[in-house]
Amino acid sequence: MPEPDAVDADAVDAEVADAEAVYEEAQQVLGPFTGPAFLASLTHNAKNGVTGGVWNVSAGDRTAILKVLTRSKGATGRWAASDDPRHWNYWRREADVYTSGLAQAWQPYGIRAPRLLARVERADGDIALWLERVRGQPATRWKVARHLEHARRLGAAQGAVGEAEDQPWLSHRFLRQYVGSNTLGQELLDDDEAWQQPLVRDHFPEGLRRDMVRLHHDREWFLDVMESLPRAFSHLDLWPANTCADGPRSAVFDWAFAGDGALGEDLGNYLPDTVFDLFVPAARLPKYAARAYEAYLRGLRDSGWKGDENLVRLAVCASAVKYDWLTALMLARAGEEQVAYGGDRPVDAEHRYRERGSTLAFLAEWATEARTLAPRLGFPEAPSGR
Template sequence: MPEVAAAHAEVREVLGVSADRAVFEPLTRRDGAGATVWRVTGGERSALLKVLSRTRETGVAWSASNDPRHRHFWRREAWLHRSGLVRVWQPYGVRAPRLLECVERPDGDVALWLEDVRGEPATAWSPARHADHAHRLGVAQGAVGAGEDAPWLSQRCLRDHTSDPAAGGALLDDEAWRHPLVREHVTPGLREDLVRLRHDRAWFLTVMESLPRAFSHLDHRPAHLAGDGAGASVLLDWSFAGDGALGEDLGTYLPECVLGLSLPAAGLPGLAKTAYDAYLHGLRTSGWRGDEHLVRLGVCASVVRYEGLAAALLTRTDAARADDGDPRPAAPRPGHRELSLVLAHVAEQAAEARILAPQLGFPQAPSGR
């Protein structure tokens, strides 16, 4: 394995054992910026090794970027850790894993050696624990605000995320919508609601980019969270971090609780209310005194990131699994019922955003005229 050879000196420095005594366990099929991740165990110690690469083939469906502001800028996470900016929320109960070593390799890759967090994964959290995390996030974002604008933090991340012009093609596939599994679970009018969201995409992005700003994780999901045993939330994978709208991280987090199989889809409406209330209370606790309706708009309008989720609903069967030749296990995926309920939540949030935005001085959405 080439990683073992490249990491020989690093393993001894981090774990205190020779590389031939270390076990490399691949953990993920892909990473947002084209990184690959292993758990490396040597004796009684372990660490996560995350190799950031601009040029090496990583198997992801997109290419890492050299643009420091782009969503997929490949070096961002290394600079976040080196600068200490990744710890900006730590005083408020949301922290990053500790950096153990950062190595610039001769081949141009960057090796991040990070704390192996062994606390309870958020995919196993109760709804109350998810709401507690939402409160911590509110305190952190309220206290830090937009934070420091380093030149390598992402900008317009949501726009990059929704930029695929082919993402709406599934909405036009009449045959796919007639599939028995789709017809069984899709609520009346959902297809029209998703077409409307696709049509209004530019309006939603303009609204999101005009809302109060907050330093944001921008890939905020239970799969990237764990407890640390001391009450704090440990947030992983900061490769997209940068400028976001207040409420955007929470708006991402809520559907991901179902998409990541942390929560049954039937529990999403209840969590959406309790987590939003907890987040808003956290903002107020931090001393934030802004207009809470703008926060609500940020949460609701952020669902534009899921306008391409219909493709997953229409192309998936409950037993289907990706087969891309990657030896690492694929994560379990939600079935048609869960996806349809998440999409119904997305449609409801989008409808609320269209009502709320004009009340706050924004133009009406095109489909609302």
């Protein structure tokens, strides 16, 4: 964890922007205290124009998480904050999810959000969310068995809760917007030189180029399928870095994308992300994914859900389309230094490309399964399958 910064009413930290406001809010949230509050910046996607910052705040023996939502950060392009309540990156959504109580919809089934301690509408237009600090082990360090239990709880929660009552600020058509917003490097998919870069040539499996180009060309078909499947209230950014243990249960953070998704879509995001960011070795992914899928189905059945399991399987497999952009990104950045999520440390480039290449090949198998399964369930055949 970075060295914490002391914040008091007379000292302004450039990253915090308004130390006096933080100090006053901390007094209200944590209770009156003397002396400084200490802030430690937490790893997050600093590119996202919605996130002004995330900090652990402590004063004496009291702590909380401060997350600032903003639309004034100035990010452009893909990560720009949106004022459209249906947009995948609507800047106020997370505050609304917490304030409405919807973030706790899965709590009876073993998955909850941190408690909202305070929502502060600041004079500058930003929103400060003061959240409970959950101290359990991050899912980035979980053993596979714990991931499987999380998958079971997710199935139970989504089977029982189903679709949330629609709210104007919940995301709709998230997957289509998210995938379509990232075009970096797409022209390289058909570029011979890009595929001959050493990191790509030496560490991407044979046949991956063919499979990923095919996935890209079939993208609209996959998105149409995903939007036609049974729906569920979904987190839509569920991965180990947003999850930690809460005793025997789970806590999930960062509800900024929450909204309408296909039943099974969250699992289809969680499993590959576990490997893409090097939390579980790629060699274990096939067995891990199969067991996690069975755990998710077990949770669904235990919840009383009576739907067609083939439709859930189709959602998990077709969700491979979310990573259409990642192959192009890997091609575009094969000549750059490789850094971990949040940009705070380097990672071994060869290891990353080998692990991600293997995971993309696994997702190509999911895509193939989706193309086979969909027509059996009444969907049109994929264009490349005709």
